[in-house]
Every structure is written in C-alpha cells, then in structure tokens.
Amino acid sequence: MRIVVIGGGIVGASIAYHLACKRAEVIVVERGDAGRATSAGAGIICPWLDRENSQAFYELAYRSAAYYDDLIPALAEEGETELGFRRTGAMLLAIDSDALAGPEALVRARAEAAPQVGQISRLDPAQAQDLFPALDKQFSALHIAGGARLNGRLLAGALERVSVRRGAIWRRGDANLVVERGRATGVTVDGETLAADAVVVAAGSWAPELLERFGITLPVKPQRGQIVHLRLPGVDTTSWPVLHPADADSYLVTFDDSRVVVGATRETGSGFDYRVTAGGIHDVIREALRVAPGLAAATLVETRVGFRPVSATSNPLLGPAPGIAGLFIGNGMGANGLTLAPYSASLLASQVLGEPASPLLAAFHL
Missing domain, CATH: 3.50.50.60 (FAD/NAD(P)-binding domain)
Structure with a gap:
C-alpha cells in the first residue's frame, strides 16, 4: 500500500x-x-496535571505519555539515542501550599491507571529550591517524578x-x-x-x-508561541525538573547544555506572523524571573517562534x-x-x- x-x-x-x-x-x-x-516546542511530557480538557483527551494523553516507554527503546535499537529525553520530574508550584491539594488529589487518583506518574511528593520551598536552584524561595511544590522532557x-x-x-x-x-x-x-x-x-x-x-x-x-487556526532559550554558563541543568506555576499558563524546562527554555506566549489570532515581538519576549521573561529569579544573569541565547495548530x-x-x-x-x-x-x-x-x-x-x- x-x-x-x-x-x-x-x-x-x-x-x-x-x-x-x-x-x-x-x-x-x-x-x-x-x-x-x-x-519551537519545549517538549514537556506531564499530562497527569491536565484539568482543562475532556476525559477522552486525557485518556489519549496519558496513553501517549506511556507510549514513550516503548518508543524510546525502539529508537535506541535503531541507533537513535540523542533525543533529549529524560525523566527529570515535574513540579507544580504555588505560594500557598493549600492550592496544591486539589491537583495532588487528581494526580494520585490518576496514578492508579498511569504508573508512569511515579512517586508523588509535597515539597516545602527549601526542598523545591534544592531541585531547581534558580527557583524563588516562596514556592512550595507538588513533585511528580514521572514528568519528562525531550527535544522535539x-x-x-x-x-x-x-x-x-x-x-x-x-x-x-x-x-x-x-x-x-x-x-x-x-x-x-x-x-x-x-x-x-x-x-x-x-x-x-x-x-x-x-x-x-x-x-x-x-x-484549526495558528496560535503563535514565542519561546525563549536561556543559558546558565557553567551550571549543570541536566536533571532540573520541569516547572509549572499553578497560577499561570507558563513553564520552565531545562536541557543538558545549561539551557533553560521558558515560555510561552499563546497568541490566538496571530495568523502566520513569524516575528519575535518585544511584548512577547517581555511577557515570557517577566514570568520566568517571577518564578525563578536566579535566571536573571542567564544569557539570552535565542527566541523561537512556532504556530501551534489549535482546533476549535x-x-x-x-x-x-x-x-x-x-x-x-x-x-x-x-x-x-x-x-x-x-x-x-x-x-x-x-x-x-x-x-x-x-x-x-x-x-x-x-
């Protein structure tokens, strides 16, 4: 065929x-x-925190996350091992730790059918900062050990x-x-x-x-996303967890070359305007430094623009x-x-x- x-x-x-x-x-x-x-995508795999989409969507998403347990070894057998894939864990952040109770209950309930979730832990601000040293000291965290990232x-x-x-x-x-x-x-x-x-x-x-x-x-319409790549020279960011602030639709994810990827704008109605904008970069970096002020001295490496295909x-x-x-x-x-x-x-x-x-x-x- x-x-x-x-x-x-x-x-x-x-x-x-x-x-x-x-x-x-x-x-x-x-x-x-x-x-x-x-x-342009950041490559975060942590669907168990999703509370916005349908049950059908979640079922597809958690099975998709589990599928990486088969795909990564299959690609390795073909000699393809450089994928940027690593189970770094993920942290949902909140200043008020009580705000983590609902998400924790949701993830624990979902973990019964999704063992890829791994260990679920509550972290105080000091413990959270131990895992992500650039993090602001005021954030408590819900840590999900099975969270992962990869290079798209x-x-x-x-x-x-x-x-x-x-x-x-x-x-x-x-x-x-x-x-x-x-x-x-x-x-x-x-x-x-x-x-x-x-x-x-x-x-x-x-x-x-x-x-x-x-x-x-x-x-389907294009939704522009502007994603900023930073680098912390001399800092090993390989195992830093993915960050998701509970009060914002943003993320921080790190890779092996001292790189920290922060994002992203969600610009509905952008059309195919392939530009990096001052306002977009301002919003992304301001949010990143609110969450992780230790990134203030990072080098701005590049900004990527991608058009997400978003359905109605x-x-x-x-x-x-x-x-x-x-x-x-x-x-x-x-x-x-x-x-x-x-x-x-x-x-x-x-x-x-x-x-x-x-x-x-x-x-x-x-």
Whole structure:
C-alpha cells in the first residue's frame, strides 16, 4: 500500500515512522514553512496535571505519555539515542501550599491507571529550591517524578531517519491534494503527480488551505508561541525538573547544555506572523524571573517562534476526512503535539492501513 503524508513535523514524521515499520510504501512531502510548531516546542511530557480538557483527551494523553516507554527503546535499537529525553520530574508550584491539594488529589487518583506518574511528593520551598536552584524561595511544590522532557527537533529527525532506513521517501515541495470520484488518489508536487492509495494530511496550521477547496472545513487556526532559550554558563541543568506555576499558563524546562527554555506566549489570532515581538519576549521573561529569579544573569541565547495548530474544541483531529475516501487527518494537537503525536500516529497509521480502528480515535474524528 502506498501512502503520501503531507507534512513532516512531529505528526507527519511519527506517521511515516509507524507506516514504514509496518512495511507500507511511504512518501512524505514537506514544504518547510518557517514557524513549524515542532521546531519551537519545549517538549514537556506531564499530562497527569491536565484539568482543562475532556476525559477522552486525557485518556489519549496519558496513553501517549506511556507510549514513550516503548518508543524510546525502539529508537535506541535503531541507533537513535540523542533525543533529549529524560525523566527529570515535574513540579507544580504555588505560594500557598493549600492550592496544591486539589491537583495532588487528581494526580494520585490518576496514578492508579498511569504508573508512569511515579512517586508523588509535597515539597516545602527549601526542598523545591534544592531541585531547581534558580527557583524563588516562596514556592512550595507538588513533585511528580514521572514528568519528562525531550527535544522535539531531535525526535522528529530520528523518526524521519528511521523511516527512511525502512524505505520511506522524503522530499521537499508544495503538495496539492488530488481527488477523483470522491477518493484521494495522490498529490501533485511541483507539477509531478504522486499516486497513492491513501493520503494523510499532517500539515499543522497550514492544513486548512489544503482541504478547503474540496469542501472540507478544518477548524484549526495558528496560535503563535514565542519561546525563549536561556543559558546558565557553567551550571549543570541536566536533571532540573520541569516547572509549572499553578497560577499561570507558563513553564520552565531545562536541557543538558545549561539551557533553560521558558515560555510561552499563546497568541490566538496571530495568523502566520513569524516575528519575535518585544511584548512577547517581555511577557515570557517577566514570568520566568517571577518564578525563578536566579535566571536573571542567564544569557539570552535565542527566541523561537512556532504556530501551534489549535482546533476549535482544543481536541486533536484524528481519523478519516468526511466525504473523501482514502483521506486522513492528523492535526489540532495545539501545545500538546510532542506528547500526543507518536502514540496518536501509531493508532492513525493502523487505521490508514485498514486495520481495526482504535476506539480511542472515535472522539477525535472531524
């Protein structure tokens, strides 16, 4: 079976990997637009604290987090070990420790079905600062040992390389969908037609423009995220936990090269304005220093901009496209793409190949 995947970010790369592992013939077409969410994302895996989304979303998210226990060793067997993946733990922060009671009860209840949560602990301000030395002294914390982080660019690259070694073809170009008699039959790329038995649209925030000419309204819009990368010279930040302030929609996550990633803006209505703005950087850094004033002397390394594909319901969109046979959609993961994509792609790949569809996907059909 020959499948064309439109889009080579974390969703497209994950789909290509799983299809290639199932011995399908795969062609990935990637346009290479600036602002791909995968290239900018922080890579936090800690879905057990989520209180905003549906139960169906949470079930997909916690299974997605668990799937990394299989994916990381599988990629290592293929020689792909540089992924930036580490279970550093995560801390939910609050000045008033009573504010942690509700989240703690939620996580403990969820831990029964999700052993990846690991040990759950309450930390006083001194204990929290021991784990994240730059942290303000006033924060108590709920510590979740199973929280993890990874580098989205490295993961997507690894998935691409393994898919290629298993026969997938990746090419740069602008793909346009071909539909004949109500069925997706392939794509055109720079005037060349690539025939296919099925097409998967995994083009992130750019997917709606591909589908609208065929009468499919994809309820996805770009949400600009500005993410700041800092460095603390000479400081080993390898094992510092991910930070989530309970009173703000922000995060801090560290990597092995003394890097601290802080973010991020959530700019709905931004369109594809690929700019770093003074206001955006001000907001991100002000929040980072409120939480971790020890970062004041850090070097500002870079700012990344990504366009998260956010659906109207905040749920991912996964499964067959309505009205066109052989056309499938993987989209709408918003800020959760690096958590959801590999596992969601494994389910979607099976469905594309005609295998029984996972009941998990039913809640996320367009």
